[in-house]
Amino acid sequence: MVTGIGAVSGYGWGGEALRRGLRSGTTVIRETRRFDTRAQRTRIAAEVPGSTPDGSLGSGARSGAALTDRFALAAGLEAWAQARPRVAPERLGVFFGTSTAGMAEAEGLVARMLGIGSGPRRLRSLVSQQLNSPGDALARELGARGQVWTVSSACASGALAIGEALELLREGELDIAVAGGADSLAQLTYSGFNSLRAVDEEPCLPFRSRRAGLSLGEGAAVLVLERLSSAIDRNQRPLAEVAGFGTTCDAHHMTAPEPNGRGASEAIRLALRDAELKPADVTVINAHGTGTPLNDSAETRALEAVFGAGEVPPLTAPKGSVGHLLGSSGAIEAVTVILGFEDGCVYATPGPAEADPELAVDLVTGASRRLSRPAVALSTSLAFGGANAALVLATSDRQDAPDE
Numbered sequence: 001m002v003t004g005i006g007a008v009s010g011y012g013w014g015g016e017a018l019r020r021g022l023r024s025g026t027t028v029i030r031e032t033r034r035f036d037t038r039a040q041r042t043r044i045a046a047e048v049p050g051s052t053p054d055g056s057l058g059s060g061a062r063s064g065a066a067l068t069d070r071f072a073l074a075a076g077l078e079a080w081a082q083a084r085p086r087v088a089p090e091r092l093g094v095f096f097g098t099s100t101a102g103m104a105e106a107e108g109l110v111a112r113m114l115g116i117g118s119g120p121r122r123l124r125s126l127v128s129q130q131l132n133s134p135g136d137a138l139a140r141e142l143g144a145r146g147q148v149w150t151v152s153s154a155c156a157s158g159a160l161a162i163g164e165a166l167e168l169l170r171e172g173e174l175d176i177a178v179a180g181g182a183d184s185l186a187q188l189t190y191s192g193f194n195s196l197r198a199v200d201e202e203p204c205l206p207f208r209s210r211r212a213g214l215s216l217g218e219g220a221a222v223l224v225l226e227r228l229s230s231a232i233d234r235n236q237r238p239l240a241e242v243a244g245f246g247t248t249c250d251a252h253h254m255t256a257p258e259p260n261g262r263g264a265s266e267a268i269r270l271a272l273r274d275a276e277l278k279p280a281d282v283t284v285i286n287a288h289g290t291g292t293p294l295n296d297s298a299e300t301r302a303l304e305a306v307f308g309a310g311e312v313p314p315l316t317a318p319k320g321s322v323g324h325l326l327g328s329s330g331a332i333e334a335v336t337v338i339l340g341f342e343d344g345c346v347y348a349t350p351g352p353a354e355a356d357p358e359l360a361v362d363l364v365t366g367a368s369r370r371l372s373r374p375a376v377a378l379s380t381s382l383a384f385g386g387a388n389a390a391l392v393l394a395t396s397d398r399q400d401a402p403d404e
Contacts, residue, residue, distance in 0.1 A: 001231050001238035004083025004224035005335050006075035009322045010046035010217055013053050013074055019339045022321060027350040029203035029215045029323050034185050041194045042201050045185055046217030046323030058141045066102035066128030069137040071220035072182035076138040083224035087176040093146040095165040096135025097157025097181035099327035102128025104186040134182040146174050154383035157181055159330025159391055163245035165225050180222035181328035204291030206317035207363050209356040214290040217323020221332035238396040240338045246270025250386025257295055257382060261302025264388045268306045271390035279307045283372055284346050286337050286379035289317025290324055300359045314362045314369060320349045330381035334391060337377045341395045345371050374398040
C-alpha cells in the first residue's frame with residue numbers, strides 16, 4: 001500500500017502544487033532560464049520554479065548540494081511526513097531512479113575550468129555526479145540501513161524502482177520501502193535530445209496528429225510503500241495500492257521503440273497477471289505518451305494488443321503537463337495517478353481536444369473526467385534502449401469491492 005507521497009515539479013514544490021496544476025489542465029512547459037539555449041533547436045522545458053522552501057530538506061541539504069538531490073530530499077521528506085511510519089532502520093529500504101543526478105553541477109564546474117563560466121571552481125560540485133547520489137542523500141536523511149538501490153534505465157527508472165521495492169516488500173525483506181526518482185535539467189541531456197530531433201519546439205502534444213517530439217522536465221516524486229497490515233496496525237489510511245508490476249526489454253534499437261509494441265504489451269500483461277486482474281478490470285491508462293510520433297504509435301499498438309482495438313480505457317498523458325522527467329517520469333506519473341484517485345478523476349492532457357484519428361485512443365482533454373470507484377490504473381514507462389515497465393495501481397478500497 002502507498003501511505004505517503006511527495007512531489008516536486010514544474011508546478012512547484014510539493015504534492016499540492018502538482019495537484020493544483022493538474023486540476024487546472026494547463027501546461028508548465030515554457031521557455032527555460034536554467035541555461036543558455038540560443039544554440040539549440042528549441043527553447044522550452046518544464047523547469048521547477050523558485051528556490052527550495054526553507055526547512056523542507058532536513059539536515060541532508062549540505063551547502064552546494066546538487067539540485068537533483070534537493071528535489072529528492074524535498075519529495076522524500078514530504079512523503080515520509082505524510083506516512084509517519086515507525087520502522088527499524090534495518091527494515092527500511094530506499095529505491096530510486098535517476099538519469100542525470102548531479103550532471104548539471106558537473107557541467108558548471110567544467111565550464112568554469114575552461115574559462116567560459118564564472119564562479120569558484122569547487123571540486124565538491126562533482127560529489128553528486130554519481131548516479132546513486134539522490135537516493136543515497138534521502139537514505140542518509142531517513143537513516144535507512146536496509147537495501148538502498150539506484151536504478152538508471154532511462155525513462156523506465158522510476159517505475160522500475162517502485163517495482164523492485166514492491167518485490168522486496170512482498171518477500172518480507174523490508175517493512176517500509178521509500179521509492180521514486182529525481183532528475184534535473186542538464187545541458188547534456190537537453191542537447192542530446194535536440195540533436196536527435198526528438199524535442200518539439202512547442203509544448204509536446206501526446207497522441208495528437210500534430211505531435212512532433214517530447215518536452216523535457218525536471219523534479220522528483222516519492223512513494224512510501226508498506227504492507228496493508230502495517231498500515232492498519234498504526235491506523236494509517238492507505239492512499240492507494242500498488243497491485244502489480246511487469247518489465248521487459250524490446251531488444252530492438254537504441255532509441256526507437258519496437259514498432260508494434262510487442263515488448264510493451266508483454267510488460268502490461270505481466271503487470272496485470274501479477275495483480276491477478278484482467279484487462280477489463282482497468283478503468284484508466286496513464287500512458288508513457290511522450291509526444292514523439294514513433295513512441296505514441298507503438299504504445300497505442302501495445303495497448304490495443306492487450307485491450308483490443310477500440311477497447312482501450314480512457315487515457316491521460318501527464319508529460320503534456322509537466323514534461324518528460326526522464327529517470328523520474330515513472331515515479332511522478334504514479335503520484336499523478338494517486339492524486340487522481342483522491343480527486344476521483346482522470347486529469348486532462350493539455351492541448352487540442354482531438355487525438356490523432358489514426359491512433360484511435362480515448363484521450364482525456366479539456367477538463368478532468370470523473371473516475372469510477374473502485375478504480376484500477378495502468379501506468380506505462382517505455383524507455384530508450386527498449387526498457388519497458390508497467391505498474392498497476394488501484395484505489396485503496398478496491399479490496400472491499402464485492403466480487404462480480
